[in-house]
Amino acid sequence: QQPVQSPQAVILREGEDAVINCSSSKALYSVHWYRQKHGEAPVFLMILLKGGEQKGHEKISASFNEKKQQSSLYLTASQLSYSGTYFCGTEYSGGYQKVTFGIGTKLQVIP
Amino acid sequence: NAGVMQNPRHLVRRRGQEARLRCSPMKGHSHVYWYRQLPEEGLKFMVYLQKENIIDESGMPKERFSAEFPKEGPSILRIQQVVRGDSAAYFCASSGGTNTEAFFGQGTRLTVV
Numbered sequence: 001q002q003p004v005q006s007p008q009a010v011i012l013r014e015g016e017d018a019v020i021n022c023s024s025s026k027a028l029y030s031v032h033w034y035r036q037k038h039g040e041a042p043v044f045l046m047i048l049l050k051g052g053e054q055k056g057h058e059k060i061s062a063s064f065n066e067k068k069q070q071s072s073l074y075l076t077a078s079q080l081s082y083s084g085t086y087f088c089g090t091e092y093s094g095g096y097q098k099v100t101f102g103i104g105t106k107l108q109v110i111p
Numbered sequence: 112n113a114g115v116m117q118n119p120r121h122l123v124r125r126r127g128q129e130a131r132l133r134c135s136p137m138k139g140h141s142h143v144y145w146y147r148q149l150p151e152e153g154l155k156f157m158v159y160l161q162k163e164n165i166i167d168e169s170g171m172p173k174e175r176f177s178a179e180f181p182k183e184g185p186s187i188l189r190i191q192q193v194v195r196g197d198s199a200a201y202f203c204a205s206s207g208g209t210n211t212e213a214f215f216g217q218g219t220r221l222t223v224v
Binding site for chain 1: 115144146152153154155156159167169202204211212213214215216217218
């Protein structure tokens, strides 16, 4: 089952913040976040495992709420380079890594 | 320090021909995943392989599609008798194990004419 991402698209001015949500109807084992620029390969951002952890590096961080079966990606003080499509991928069981991706959130940062 | 290598980057096939897509995982990675991406859509899981084994092929169409990851050489995604609906970008990813990041290749853009 495909996770649901929201919003589907967002436009930000440089320096603004954004939150992208990812929710599942099934219990999650882990959540993976990737960013893809047009015509390029998806690039790994971070993995969060069940346990309600929060991760981040620089101005991009994420949380994972196991009980609510959802994850959120936080982008603070956005930069032009943040533009792209953000995908959350969910894994429903451990043991092997079959990751099911949502349809993505298009983020455009403008000057 | 080569990443995941896919070839060809672009492939044009006529309806009814066969398409072979290759993926060489990162050095040391034994887990390979294939995804299909249609324009303006997400990444749809197709198959997960480890060396010489298909672990999960639940996303593969039952007919015309097959995948392998031999002991030696790259992983191959094979599409027989291609149809226009097979036109898409096919991405391969590799990882060193479970719960670790997967690295994606640049993809193969298949166009069926």
